[in-house]
């Protein structure tokens with residue numbers, strides 16, 4: 001049995017993780033944490049943390065986990081490059097799953113996007129990414145959209161820093177052949193929609209995933225915690241957990 005600490009207990013995802021953990025006999029939630037509570041105390045006797053909180057909290061969490069030797073499943077998004085680097089460094093010592101999206105469907109979308117880009121960019125298809133989330137989401141583009149862009153960058157030899165056109169506005173001129181458009185929509189209670197558009201003269205391919213319940217992410221994160229139990233130190237993602245690599 002894996003003893004879990006669920007951080008961000010009162011949050012939308014924290015609540016969903018508590019529900020998903022109850023349904024998985026491999027784990028038991030022995031501790032929870034909310035902003036302002038004693039993290040070191042909460043980590044006592046814990047094998048693994050499932051974290052869906054806020055990017056600024058990740059440093060404190062990683063430092064405490066390093067002291068305790070606690071495994072981490074991190075679902076939080078919106079990290080700075082420095083914060084991402086810090087997680088990578090900690091994974092030299094700790095087993096960590098760090099994924100922008102824990103759903104099986106989105107991880108299949110990652111795989112499909114990679115394959116589609118390999119085939120379609122040979123025929124000069126233009127690529128655009130669109131995401132939509134609920135009105136409360138604070139980071140943009142979503143972590144999932146960012147991961148889609150990174151996959152597209154890898155497959156097309158483009159750069160996240162210089163080749164992404166975020167929400168065009170004004171007299172931007174014709175589309176540059178190498179650019180990838182990124183468009184963020186926010187509204188209502190949308191759980192999470194992502195579309196990758198490949199457009200050429202005379203035809204268009206659209207790959208879309210729509211999440212309708214946070215339980216899909218939460219169940220994936222609990223599955224990742226169980227998978228991580230016998231893994232050595234390293235940085236893993238949900239595609240490792242699902243064997244999609």
Ligand SMILES: NC(=O)C1=CN([C@@H]2O[C@H](COP(=O)(O)OP(=O)(O)OC[C@H]3O[C@@H](n4cnc5c(N)ncnc54)[C@H](OP(=O)(O)O)[C@@H]3O)[C@@H](O)[C@H]2O)C=CC1
Nearest residue numbers: 008011012013035052053054057075076077100101102217
């Ligand atoms: N990887 C994935 O599959 C998914 C990732 N996410 C990501 O998970 C994160 C949380 O999303 P969601 O649950 O909707 O957000 P919520 O705002 O509903 O919940 C965030 C939780 O984190 C807590 N929190 C905020 N700041 C801190 C802090 N400094 N220290 C400790 N705890 C803190 C909040 O506590 P309080 O309320 O007291 O401030 C709250 O309990 C986001 O980054 C989101 O993008 C979401 C869905 C899926």
Ligand SMILES: O=C(O)C1=N[C@H](C(=O)O)C[C@H](O)C1
Nearest residue numbers: 077100137142143144191192
């Ligand atoms: O904040 C959310 O809600 C979500 N965040 C993740 C992201 O940023 O990609 C995953 C999911 O789409 C929901």
